[in-house]
Amino acid sequence: xxxxxxxxxxxxxxxxxxxxxxxxxxxxxxxxxxxxxxxxxxxxxxxxxxxxxxxxxxxxxxxxxxxxxxxxxxxxxxxxxxxxxxxxxxxxxxxxxxxxxxxxxxxxxxxxxxxxxxxxxxxxxxxxxxxxxxxxxxxxxxxxxxxxxxxxxxxxxxxxxxxxxxxxxxxxxxxxxxxxxxxxxxxxxxxxxxxxxxxxxxxxxxxxxxxxxxxxxxxxxxxxxxxxxxxxxxxxxxxxxxxxxxxxxxxxxxxxxxxxxxxxxxxxxxxxxxxxxxxxxxxxxxxxxxxxxxxxxxxxxxxxxxxxxxxxxxxxxxxxxxxxxxxxxxxxxxxxxxxxxxxxxxxxxxxxxxxxxxxxxxxxxxxxxxxxxxxxxxxxxxxxxxx
Numbered sequence: 001x002x003x004x005x006x007x008x009x010x011x012x013x014x015x016x017x018x019x020x021x022x023x024x025x026x027x028x029x030x031x032x033x034x035x036x037x038x039x040x041x042x043x044x045x046x047x048x049x050x051x052x053x054x055x056x057x058x059x060x061x062x063x064x065x066x067x068x069x070x071x072x073x074x075x076x077x078x079x080x081x082x083x084x085x086x087x088x089x090x091x092x093x094x095x096x097x098x099x100x101x102x103x104x105x106x107x108x109x110x111x112x113x114x115x116x117x118x119x120x121x122x123x124x125x126x127x128x129x130x131x132x133x134x135x136x137x138x139x140x141x142x143x144x145x146x147x148x149x150x151x152x153x154x155x156x157x158x159x160x161x162x163x164x165x166x167x168x169x170x171x172x173x174x175x176x177x178x179x180x181x182x183x184x185x186x187x188x189x190x191x192x193x194x195x196x197x198x199x200x201x202x203x204x205x206x207x208x209x210x211x212x213x214x215x216x217x218x219x220x221x222x223x224x225x226x227x228x229x230x231x232x233x234x235x236x237x238x239x240x241x242x243x244x245x246x247x248x249x250x251x252x253x254x255x256x257x258x259x260x261x262x263x264x265x266x267x268x269x270x271x272x273x274x275x276x277x278x279x280x281x282x283x284x285x286x287x288x289x290x291x292x293x294x295x296x297x298x299x300x301x302x303x304x305x306x307x308x309x310x311x312x313x314x315x316x317x318x319x320x321x322x323x324x325x326x327x328x329x330x331x332x333x334x335x336x337x338x339x340x341x342x343x344x345x346x347x348x349x350x351x352x353x354x355x356x357x358x359x360x361x362x363x364x365x366x367x368x369x370x371x372x373x374x375x376x377x378x379x380x381x382x383x384x385x386x387x
Contacts, residue, residue, distance in 0.1 A: 011045050018042065093128075095119040137165065138175050145181050150319045153181075158348030158355070203270060203296050205236035211296070212241065212261075213272040213309035214279070216249065217316060221326045229336065230257055231316065235272070235308040238349050239357040240340045241265065243316075245333045251281040262291060272296040272306055315343075 006014075014035040021031035032042045095117050102113045114121050131137075140163070144156050151159075153176040157169040205211040214232040221227060230244040230253065244257045258271075271288060273279040275297055288295055298305035320339045326332035348354040 008049065012049050015042075015045055015049060092119065092123050096124055099124055134175075137167065137171075138179065140165070141172060141175055142179060142181075145176075148319075149323065154350070155348050155354065159346075162346075162348075203272065205234075208234060208237050209266050209268045211235045211270045211272055212268045213306055214254075215273065215306060215309045215313060216276065216278070217313050217321070219317075219321045219326070219332075221329060221332065227326075227329055227332060229316075230254060231309060231312060232257060232261060233309050233312050234268075234357075237357050238308070238312075238352060240312065240343050243336050243340050245329065245336055247329065249278065251278050251284045254278050254284055255287050258288070262293075267291055267293050270294045270296045272298065272309075274298055274303070274306060275300050 014037070017035055018028070018031045021034060022028060026034075028042075029039065032039050035042070037045075096119065098117055099110065099113045099119055102108050102117075103110050110124065111121065113119075114124055137160075140160065141156060144159055145151070148156070148159075153173045154169050156176070157167065157172045160167055160172065203211060211234075212232060213235055214230060217229045217231060218226060219229070225247070227245055227247050228249045230242070230249050232241040232243075233239065234241055241261050242257050244253060246253065271293055273295070278284070279295075280297065285295055303310050316339075320336065324335055326335065343356075344358040345356055345360045347356055349357055
Protein backbone atom coordinates (compact mmCIF):
# COMPACT_ATOMS: atom_id res chain seq x y z
CA UNK A 1 0.00 0.00 0.00
CA UNK A 2 1.38 3.35 -0.98
CA UNK A 3 2.28 6.14 1.32
CA UNK A 4 -0.55 8.53 2.08
CA UNK A 5 0.04 12.15 1.13
CA UNK A 6 -1.26 14.56 3.74
CA UNK A 7 -2.51 18.00 2.81
CA UNK A 8 -1.36 21.00 4.84
CA UNK A 9 -4.84 21.35 6.38
CA UNK A 10 -4.74 17.73 7.56
CA UNK A 11 -1.24 18.16 8.97
CA UNK A 12 -2.23 21.24 10.96
CA UNK A 13 -5.35 19.41 12.20
CA UNK A 14 -3.29 16.47 13.47
CA UNK A 15 -0.81 18.82 15.16
CA UNK A 16 -3.70 20.54 16.91
CA UNK A 17 -5.00 17.10 17.96
CA UNK A 18 -1.63 16.28 19.54
CA UNK A 19 -1.71 19.61 21.39
CA UNK A 20 -5.15 18.79 22.80
CA UNK A 21 -4.09 15.26 23.89
CA UNK A 22 -0.93 16.52 25.55
CA UNK A 23 -3.01 19.20 27.30
CA UNK A 24 -5.15 16.38 28.69
CA UNK A 25 -2.04 14.87 30.31
CA UNK A 26 -1.16 12.16 27.82
CA UNK A 27 2.48 11.68 26.89
CA UNK A 28 3.70 12.84 23.51
CA UNK A 29 4.47 9.29 22.36
CA UNK A 30 0.89 8.16 22.97
CA UNK A 31 -0.56 11.30 21.38
CA UNK A 32 1.60 10.83 18.28
CA UNK A 33 0.53 7.19 18.04
CA UNK A 34 -3.09 8.37 18.17
CA UNK A 35 -2.71 10.45 14.96
CA UNK A 36 -1.17 7.46 13.13
CA UNK A 37 2.34 8.77 12.31
CA UNK A 38 5.83 8.22 13.62
CA UNK A 39 7.56 10.54 16.03
CA UNK A 40 10.05 11.62 13.32
CA UNK A 41 7.18 12.65 11.06
CA UNK A 42 5.49 14.48 13.93
CA UNK A 43 8.59 16.51 14.77
CA UNK A 44 9.16 17.28 11.09
CA UNK A 45 5.56 18.49 10.79
CA UNK A 46 5.87 20.58 13.91
CA UNK A 47 9.07 22.22 12.59
CA UNK A 48 7.32 23.11 9.34
CA UNK A 49 3.75 23.91 10.42
CA UNK A 50 4.05 24.44 14.16
CA UNK A 51 2.07 27.41 15.48
CA UNK A 52 -0.16 27.75 12.39
CA UNK A 53 -3.92 27.64 12.36
CA UNK A 54 -6.22 26.35 9.66
CA UNK A 55 -7.09 29.80 8.22
CA UNK A 56 -3.40 30.70 8.10
CA UNK A 57 -2.67 27.47 6.26
CA UNK A 58 -5.27 28.33 3.62
CA UNK A 59 -3.68 31.75 3.07
CA UNK A 60 -0.25 30.12 2.87
CA UNK A 61 -1.52 27.65 0.28
CA UNK A 62 -3.02 30.44 -1.81
CA UNK A 63 0.26 32.37 -1.67
CA UNK A 64 2.23 29.26 -2.60
CA UNK A 65 -0.14 28.67 -5.50
CA UNK A 66 0.39 32.20 -6.76
CA UNK A 67 4.15 31.77 -6.49
CA UNK A 68 4.01 28.46 -8.35
CA UNK A 69 1.94 30.05 -11.10
CA UNK A 70 4.33 32.99 -11.28
CA UNK A 71 7.31 30.67 -11.59
CA UNK A 72 5.48 28.66 -14.21
CA UNK A 73 4.63 31.83 -16.15
CA UNK A 74 8.23 33.03 -15.99
CA UNK A 75 9.44 29.67 -17.20
CA UNK A 76 6.89 29.70 -20.00
CA UNK A 77 7.83 33.27 -20.93
CA UNK A 78 11.46 32.24 -21.14
CA UNK A 79 10.52 29.33 -23.37
CA UNK A 80 8.36 31.58 -25.55
CA UNK A 81 11.15 34.14 -25.97
CA UNK A 82 13.64 31.41 -26.72
CA UNK A 83 11.31 29.80 -29.23
CA UNK A 84 10.34 33.09 -30.89
CA UNK A 85 13.71 34.65 -31.73
CA UNK A 86 17.06 35.65 -30.33
CA UNK A 87 17.31 39.38 -29.74
CA UNK A 88 14.77 42.09 -30.34
CA UNK A 89 11.80 41.67 -32.63
CA UNK A 90 11.70 44.84 -34.71
CA UNK A 91 8.43 45.41 -36.51
CA UNK A 92 4.88 44.23 -36.03
CA UNK A 93 5.15 41.78 -38.94
CA UNK A 94 7.98 39.84 -37.30
CA UNK A 95 6.17 39.78 -33.96
CA UNK A 96 3.00 38.60 -35.71
CA UNK A 97 4.87 35.72 -37.30
CA UNK A 98 6.50 34.81 -33.96
CA UNK A 99 3.14 34.83 -32.15
CA UNK A 100 1.69 32.50 -34.77
CA UNK A 101 4.70 30.22 -34.45
CA UNK A 102 4.56 30.10 -30.64
CA UNK A 103 0.78 29.57 -30.40
CA UNK A 104 1.06 26.50 -32.61
CA UNK A 105 1.76 24.57 -29.39
CA UNK A 106 -1.38 23.93 -27.25
CA UNK A 107 0.28 25.15 -24.03
CA UNK A 108 0.59 28.80 -25.13
CA UNK A 109 -2.42 31.02 -25.74
CA UNK A 110 -2.49 33.97 -28.09
CA UNK A 111 -3.14 36.39 -25.23
CA UNK A 112 -0.09 35.14 -23.32
CA UNK A 113 2.16 35.17 -26.39
CA UNK A 114 1.11 38.73 -27.31
CA UNK A 115 1.82 39.90 -23.77
CA UNK A 116 5.25 38.30 -23.70
CA UNK A 117 6.27 39.49 -27.18
CA UNK A 118 4.81 42.99 -26.65
CA UNK A 119 2.31 42.70 -29.47
CA UNK A 120 -1.13 44.30 -29.22
CA UNK A 121 -3.88 41.77 -29.86
CA UNK A 122 -5.66 44.05 -32.32
CA UNK A 123 -2.42 44.34 -34.28
CA UNK A 124 -2.03 40.57 -34.18
CA UNK A 125 -5.53 39.96 -35.53
CA UNK A 126 -5.42 42.69 -38.15
CA UNK A 127 -5.66 41.26 -41.64
CA UNK A 128 -2.74 42.28 -43.83
CA UNK A 129 -3.65 44.04 -47.04
CA UNK A 130 -1.29 43.84 -49.97
CA UNK A 131 -1.34 46.62 -52.52
CA UNK A 132 -2.48 45.74 -56.01
CA UNK A 133 0.82 46.86 -57.51
CA UNK A 134 3.02 45.04 -54.97
CA UNK A 135 4.05 42.27 -57.36
CA UNK A 136 4.77 44.67 -60.23
CA UNK A 137 6.75 47.00 -57.96
CA UNK A 138 8.77 44.09 -56.55
CA UNK A 139 9.61 42.87 -60.04
CA UNK A 140 10.67 46.38 -61.09
CA UNK A 141 12.89 46.77 -58.01
CA UNK A 142 14.56 43.43 -58.70
CA UNK A 143 15.15 44.38 -62.34
CA UNK A 144 16.70 47.72 -61.34
CA UNK A 145 18.84 46.04 -58.67
CA UNK A 146 20.02 43.51 -61.24
CA UNK A 147 20.78 46.28 -63.73
CA UNK A 148 22.45 48.63 -61.23
CA UNK A 149 24.04 46.24 -58.76
CA UNK A 150 25.84 48.91 -56.74
CA UNK A 151 22.80 51.11 -56.10
CA UNK A 152 21.08 51.18 -52.71
CA UNK A 153 17.34 51.34 -52.11
CA UNK A 154 17.30 55.15 -51.90
CA UNK A 155 18.82 55.51 -55.37
CA UNK A 156 16.49 52.78 -56.64
CA UNK A 157 13.59 54.80 -55.21
CA UNK A 158 14.71 57.82 -57.21
CA UNK A 159 14.82 55.70 -60.39
CA UNK A 160 11.33 54.36 -59.66
CA UNK A 161 9.97 57.89 -59.28
CA UNK A 162 11.62 58.85 -62.54
CA UNK A 163 9.77 55.96 -64.19
CA UNK A 164 6.45 57.17 -62.79
CA UNK A 165 6.04 55.04 -59.66
CA UNK A 166 4.36 56.85 -56.75
CA UNK A 167 6.18 55.31 -53.78
CA UNK A 168 8.43 56.30 -50.90
CA UNK A 169 11.76 54.90 -49.83
CA UNK A 170 10.29 53.09 -46.79
CA UNK A 171 8.18 50.82 -48.96
CA UNK A 172 11.11 50.22 -51.29
CA UNK A 173 13.32 49.43 -48.29
CA UNK A 174 10.78 46.89 -46.99
CA UNK A 175 10.63 45.10 -50.34
CA UNK A 176 14.41 45.45 -50.70
CA UNK A 177 15.07 43.66 -47.42
CA UNK A 178 12.31 41.09 -47.93
CA UNK A 179 13.88 40.06 -51.23
CA UNK A 180 17.30 39.77 -49.61
CA UNK A 181 18.92 42.50 -51.71
CA UNK A 182 22.22 43.73 -50.32
CA UNK A 183 22.89 47.39 -49.71
CA UNK A 184 26.42 48.42 -50.81
CA UNK A 185 28.84 49.10 -47.99
CA UNK A 186 29.70 52.68 -47.19
CA UNK A 187 33.17 53.95 -47.91
CA UNK A 188 35.17 55.15 -44.88
CA UNK A 189 35.28 58.88 -44.37
CA UNK A 190 38.56 60.59 -45.11
CA UNK A 191 40.31 63.16 -42.99
CA UNK A 192 40.82 66.82 -43.74
CA UNK A 193 43.79 69.13 -43.89
CA UNK A 194 43.69 71.41 -40.86
CA UNK A 195 45.84 74.44 -40.23
CA UNK A 196 47.22 75.55 -36.88
CA UNK A 197 44.34 77.96 -36.31
CA UNK A 198 41.79 75.16 -36.80
CA UNK A 199 40.62 76.26 -40.23
CA UNK A 200 40.34 73.97 -43.24
CA UNK A 201 41.86 74.78 -46.61
CA UNK A 202 39.05 74.49 -49.12
CA UNK A 203 38.05 76.39 -52.24
CA UNK A 204 34.31 75.82 -52.46
CA UNK A 205 32.38 76.21 -55.71
CA UNK A 206 29.38 78.54 -55.71
CA UNK A 207 28.15 78.27 -59.30
CA UNK A 208 28.55 76.24 -62.46
CA UNK A 209 31.90 76.64 -64.27
CA UNK A 210 33.40 78.09 -61.10
CA UNK A 211 35.67 75.19 -60.08
CA UNK A 212 36.51 72.18 -62.21
CA UNK A 213 38.49 69.23 -60.92
CA UNK A 214 40.37 66.56 -62.82
CA UNK A 215 42.33 63.46 -61.95
CA UNK A 216 43.61 60.18 -63.41
CA UNK A 217 42.25 56.65 -62.84
CA UNK A 218 44.10 53.51 -63.90
CA UNK A 219 42.74 50.14 -65.03
CA UNK A 220 43.66 47.18 -67.27
CA UNK A 221 42.24 45.45 -70.31
CA UNK A 222 41.83 41.67 -70.54
CA UNK A 223 45.37 41.19 -71.86
CA UNK A 224 46.80 42.84 -68.74
CA UNK A 225 47.88 46.07 -70.40
CA UNK A 226 47.26 49.25 -68.44
CA UNK A 227 45.22 52.21 -69.58
CA UNK A 228 44.40 55.50 -67.89
CA UNK A 229 41.38 57.76 -67.88
CA UNK A 230 41.38 61.52 -67.40
CA UNK A 231 38.23 62.47 -65.48
CA UNK A 232 37.01 66.06 -65.47
CA UNK A 233 34.05 67.07 -63.26
CA UNK A 234 32.28 70.29 -62.39
CA UNK A 235 32.35 70.52 -58.60
CA UNK A 236 29.15 72.57 -58.37
CA UNK A 237 26.87 70.62 -60.71
CA UNK A 238 28.65 67.23 -60.13
CA UNK A 239 28.55 66.68 -63.88
CA UNK A 240 31.18 64.49 -65.50
CA UNK A 241 32.40 66.84 -68.23
CA UNK A 242 34.76 64.39 -69.92
CA UNK A 243 36.45 61.02 -69.50
CA UNK A 244 39.42 60.55 -71.87
CA UNK A 245 40.84 56.98 -72.01
CA UNK A 246 44.22 56.04 -73.44
CA UNK A 247 47.26 53.88 -72.94
CA UNK A 248 49.32 56.95 -72.14
CA UNK A 249 47.98 60.37 -71.21
CA UNK A 250 50.51 63.17 -71.10
CA UNK A 251 50.39 66.91 -70.61
CA UNK A 252 49.45 67.40 -74.28
CA UNK A 253 46.42 65.14 -73.80
CA UNK A 254 45.34 67.18 -70.79
CA UNK A 255 45.56 70.38 -72.83
CA UNK A 256 43.61 68.75 -75.68
CA UNK A 257 40.73 67.69 -73.37
CA UNK A 258 40.60 71.06 -71.62
CA UNK A 259 40.62 72.93 -74.92
CA UNK A 260 37.58 71.02 -76.19
CA UNK A 261 35.73 71.68 -72.93
CA UNK A 262 36.66 75.38 -72.86
CA UNK A 263 35.34 75.82 -76.40
CA UNK A 264 32.01 74.07 -75.76
CA UNK A 265 31.33 75.06 -72.13
CA UNK A 266 33.37 78.19 -71.47
CA UNK A 267 36.42 78.77 -69.32
CA UNK A 268 36.11 78.05 -65.58
CA UNK A 269 37.55 80.28 -62.90
CA UNK A 270 39.61 77.58 -61.18
CA UNK A 271 40.86 74.13 -62.11
CA UNK A 272 41.70 71.89 -59.17
CA UNK A 273 44.13 68.96 -59.39
CA UNK A 274 46.88 67.19 -57.53
CA UNK A 275 50.60 67.74 -58.08
CA UNK A 276 51.09 65.02 -60.68
CA UNK A 277 53.56 65.62 -63.49
CA UNK A 278 50.77 65.83 -66.07
CA UNK A 279 49.02 68.61 -64.12
CA UNK A 280 52.01 70.52 -62.76
CA UNK A 281 53.85 70.57 -66.10
CA UNK A 282 55.01 74.01 -67.24
CA UNK A 283 53.14 73.61 -70.52
CA UNK A 284 49.83 72.87 -68.77
CA UNK A 285 50.15 75.67 -66.21
CA UNK A 286 51.15 78.17 -68.85
CA UNK A 287 48.34 77.14 -71.17
CA UNK A 288 45.68 77.34 -68.42
CA UNK A 289 46.93 80.75 -67.34
CA UNK A 290 47.01 81.92 -70.95
CA UNK A 291 43.29 81.19 -71.49
CA UNK A 292 42.27 83.08 -68.34
CA UNK A 293 41.80 80.29 -65.79
CA UNK A 294 43.54 79.71 -62.44
CA UNK A 295 45.13 76.52 -61.16
CA UNK A 296 44.32 75.24 -57.64
CA UNK A 297 46.74 72.51 -56.62
CA UNK A 298 46.07 70.48 -53.49
CA UNK A 299 48.66 69.77 -50.81
CA UNK A 300 50.89 66.74 -51.53
CA UNK A 301 49.53 63.56 -49.97
CA UNK A 302 46.10 65.10 -49.27
CA UNK A 303 43.64 63.58 -51.77
CA UNK A 304 40.66 64.56 -49.59
CA UNK A 305 41.24 68.19 -50.66
CA UNK A 306 40.18 67.10 -54.14
CA UNK A 307 37.14 65.39 -52.69
CA UNK A 308 34.68 65.94 -55.54
CA UNK A 309 36.71 64.21 -58.20
CA UNK A 310 37.91 61.57 -55.72
CA UNK A 311 34.28 60.76 -54.93
CA UNK A 312 33.54 60.57 -58.64
CA UNK A 313 36.54 58.28 -59.16
CA UNK A 314 35.23 55.97 -56.44
CA UNK A 315 31.80 55.72 -58.07
CA UNK A 316 33.43 55.31 -61.50
CA UNK A 317 35.50 52.37 -60.28
CA UNK A 318 32.78 50.83 -58.13
CA UNK A 319 30.01 50.95 -60.73
CA UNK A 320 31.95 50.36 -63.95
CA UNK A 321 35.64 49.48 -63.76
CA UNK A 322 35.19 46.82 -61.08
CA UNK A 323 32.17 45.30 -62.85
CA UNK A 324 33.34 45.15 -66.48
CA UNK A 325 36.08 43.26 -68.31
CA UNK A 326 37.40 45.31 -71.22
CA UNK A 327 38.69 43.20 -74.09
CA UNK A 328 40.22 46.11 -75.97
CA UNK A 329 40.85 49.79 -75.41
CA UNK A 330 38.23 50.68 -78.03
CA UNK A 331 35.61 48.70 -76.13
CA UNK A 332 36.64 50.43 -72.91
CA UNK A 333 36.19 53.85 -74.53
CA UNK A 334 32.67 52.99 -75.72
CA UNK A 335 31.52 51.57 -72.39
CA UNK A 336 33.08 54.43 -70.43
CA UNK A 337 31.33 57.03 -72.57
CA UNK A 338 28.01 55.20 -72.19
CA UNK A 339 28.47 55.17 -68.43
CA UNK A 340 29.34 58.89 -68.41
CA UNK A 341 26.14 59.75 -70.29
CA UNK A 342 24.13 57.57 -67.91
CA UNK A 343 25.84 59.19 -64.91
CA UNK A 344 24.96 62.68 -66.11
CA UNK A 345 21.42 62.10 -67.38
CA UNK A 346 19.90 59.16 -65.47
CA UNK A 347 21.81 58.20 -62.34
CA UNK A 348 20.35 59.88 -59.20
CA UNK A 349 22.93 61.82 -57.20
CA UNK A 350 22.45 61.86 -53.43
CA UNK A 351 23.93 65.36 -52.95
CA UNK A 352 21.52 66.75 -55.56
CA UNK A 353 18.36 65.44 -53.91
CA UNK A 354 18.57 62.18 -55.88
CA UNK A 355 18.39 63.98 -59.22
CA UNK A 356 20.88 63.46 -62.06
CA UNK A 357 23.50 66.19 -62.59
CA UNK A 358 22.40 67.02 -66.18
CA UNK A 359 19.06 65.37 -66.96
CA UNK A 360 17.94 65.20 -70.55
CA UNK A 361 15.37 67.83 -71.55
CA UNK A 362 12.69 66.77 -74.01
CA UNK A 363 11.25 69.69 -75.96
CA UNK A 364 7.85 69.01 -77.48
CA UNK A 365 6.96 71.20 -80.41
CA UNK A 366 3.31 71.96 -81.01
CA UNK A 367 1.98 71.62 -84.56
CA UNK A 368 1.20 74.94 -86.23
CA UNK A 369 -2.47 75.90 -85.84
CA UNK A 370 -4.69 75.79 -88.86
CA UNK A 371 -6.16 79.23 -89.53
CA UNK A 372 -8.68 80.51 -92.02
CA UNK A 373 -7.35 82.29 -95.10
CA UNK A 374 -7.20 86.04 -94.76
CA UNK A 375 -8.72 88.66 -97.07
CA UNK A 376 -6.02 88.06 -99.64
CA UNK A 377 -6.61 84.31 -99.58
CA UNK A 378 -3.26 83.44 -97.87
CA UNK A 379 -3.16 81.44 -94.64
CA UNK A 380 -2.00 83.32 -91.55
CA UNK A 381 0.17 81.17 -89.22
CA UNK A 382 0.45 81.99 -85.54
CA UNK A 383 3.63 81.46 -83.53
CA UNK A 384 3.14 78.59 -81.04
CA UNK A 385 3.56 79.55 -77.41
CA UNK A 386 5.79 77.44 -75.15
CA UNK A 387 5.01 77.21 -71.44
